[in-house]
Amino acid sequence: MSASSPSLEVATPERVALTLPVAGIGFRCMAWLIDALILFFFWVTAYFVFSLLVSDVLGLFQGLSGLAQTLLVLGAFATQWMYSTLVEVFFNGQSPGKRLVGIRVVRVDGSPVGLYESAVRNLLRAVDFLPMLYTTGCLSMLFTEQHRRLGDLVAGTLLVREERFDLDKYTAPAAQASLVPGSRVATASVSLGARDVELILAFLERAPWLEPEARRRLGARMVERFGGLTEEERTAVLASAPSTEGFLRALAQVR
């Protein structure tokens, strides 16, 4: 999370400030595409299921009583317009697309959206869509600090990101650490700040996907910087990637 990325600050009655990361235009387009696909496939499937049951769909539609036909068309129209509002209200600000992308609609004070806010922001799609494909909405998102389209501005809502965190990395057992000769020395002699720990853990998390050369080089630099080892200890630790990373893990997870 860089300092420049926009966020929503919420002051709670517990006197703790919450900082929620705001979802940008990319996340929102992605979520919209997924929702549009879902609606599209819903209609395609509905049509195919229907045509399996009834051989002559058009004939049946024309043969329907007038009231049934009107209700059907009204229903289809309502599905298109009410889909977003209903799913947002019932699934706590997340349509299926938003859930997949990991974003959520909230009010500007961080509380969940209600029926009225959701209805406003979704009815205003009529204007945000103008002149084509949400041009107005995208411009509004680009020029507002928290990436809100006109519907969000009117409803007093915005979209926040929800991330998945892996806390295991802090507490995962350092299995290989005991095999490494240097680890016991290091744990006694160095104490690291939270930032250093975070840096080492981030490296360990990504190490399996790094190029071997880069993995070795970065590992060596970490050991140089945080290790505080004697010459022969360092050579032993740097002998292989598992021993380097085992040492670093033991170093970061010292209690």
Next chain:
Amino acid sequence: MAAPLPTFVGRRRPDWESLQGLLARQREGGMGLAELRRLDTLYRRAAADLAHAQTFYPGTDVHRFLNQLCAQAYAAIYQPPRERWSAVRDFFRREFPATLRAEGRFVAVSAAFFLLGLLLGALVVLLEPRGAELLVPQGVRDYVAQGRMWTDDILSVAPPNAVSSGIATNNLTVIIFTFASGILLGLGTVFTLVNNGVQIGAITALCAREGMGLKLLDFISAHGPVELSIITIAGGAGLILGQALIDPGELPRAQALALRAKAAVKLVLGCAPFLAAIAVVEGFISPGSLFPTWLKALLGLTLGALFWAYLLRAGRDTAASSTRLR
């Protein structure tokens, strides 16, 4: 002095995980009192942990994790009252008509714009017959030139329902757009109102000139009063948005807009079921000669009167007491 990060995580993690579990239970609904108390305690602890992390471990994943956890718990605990089905009944019994009465002047202004358009369209066509070429769609003009109603022809080919559903979705789109374009400083709403007024006025005048006034009356009298009322109300809702933007009063514009939009959307949502109902009338009763003209006119006037009686009278006695309670 702060404990090392892994120690902190290892010690506090069980509490965070049980808070996550409780939040999942809360979303499914049906928590006991004991669980609620536990949720409260765990939330306060997590908030304290967040404060701790903000001070000693800023910018770490733990900090971000706690931030998100507390945000979810905060949203669960400080929930606004949820809308339930009984609220829907209350909305139509009291809230919608009360909102309309409170925002009556916007609806009146909207009606004035619509009437202005109507007069403009009618005057232009009456004074300058060639103006119809500008204001009335080509298809409609062709029918009028042949002395027929454009609705007759569609009916002989397709059953009335095709017309009805087409008309209904078209009207819904106009209504939604009339409201939503209020965000363009109200200009979009004004344009839509005047534009629709001009078209209807011009068509009416053209029909009257060609001696088809009665035929037109026959078609529009059953649904016209309610439908035009609804367009006017949606226009009022759009003007509310415009007014909040132009003159936000003592609030910042964003806040004024969000606040006023709530009243505006109530007007639009309230109109939706009436619009669907009147679309059925428009599709089945208005076209064709199944019903005599006088019956259609009577029905239209009655529906219009009932609609406005509902809007102006419903929930009047309870409105005063309930606002005082708040």
